[in-house]
Amino acid sequence: MTDPYKSVPIRSSEITPRHVYLSRRDFMKAAGLATGAALLTACAPSAADLPGNTKPVPVSNATDELGDPVNSYGDITSYNNYYEFTTDKQQVSKEARSFTTTPWTVEVGGLVNKPKTFGIEDLLKDFTQEERIYRLRCVEAWSMVIPWEGFTLASLLKAVEPTSDAKYVRFETIYRPEEMPGQKSPFYEWPYQEGLRLDEAMNDLTLLATGLYGEPNVPQNGAPLRLVVPWKYGFKSIKSIVKIELVAEQPATLWNDIAPNEYGFYANVNPDVDHPRWSQASERRIGELNRRPSLLFNGYGEQVAGLYVDLDLTSNY
């Protein structure tokens, strides 16, 4: 058996399997202590507080490879960016609650030898699921640490066999305005679309996430399937994907179309390149009081700096 964490900067000792989250929760319950939900930042309603949600909230004391603790399940599922629902981060979970995620298919095609439309069940069954703790850094200068489950985008792309003409990967979110009120806004060009260079897409860090904290993805986090590219600003990590296309030219992206001077195609986390309206030098980790310095490539430089040796990171922001 091959080690799934071989080229990932996370030691398997730092991966907390589901039973550990659950046993810690059970421990806290047994000890009569407050559960994670009660420890949340005062302003953020937790998923458990939402009417109709009686599921216990998993708790973890896992950390990422820099020693940063993972954010609570409540924070991760109640402070979100998902413009198809609302631009209010604390209302996304509520607006997205009745979003339908079954049945779900993902069409993978374009410049490939074996185009295929996958049912979400096939993706869960046929591709090796792993857990990886990643930092997510939003371009709005907040960040979280999230224990994702999913499989590498590389494993899916290899299965469809990209041709030698394929140079980029284009992703598309579902278009369903009857369930996604934000898609009625004429200000954005729906559906949400994103893109990666093929070598970025094939990098072992690039994950298609199917869940977090041992639970299947909830709508606000991009259920059932969303991209996670941990060295780039959060907007690259497109949610609720229905289409993946191998293409020859650099694809258009929603944010780059709206404001090319603010949102580049690369969007690598870079403390030295400011957003035109604010600094990118520091960030606010959700749940912490003091800002912390931001890291080049969000701290994943060892794994990805080699992709950009020929690229000027200031003009290619």
Ligand SMILES: Nc1nc2c(c(=O)[nH]1)N[C@H]1C(S)=C(S)[C@@H](COP(=O)(O)O)O[C@H]1N2
């Ligand atoms: N389809 C879609 N995907 C999206 C977004 C969005 O508005 N629509 N927001 C992006 C942004 S800006 C961020 S920071 C992350 C947030 O992911 P999270 O809510 O799971 O933390 O999702 C990204 N993916």
Ligand SMILES: [Mo]
């Ligand atoms: Mo973001």
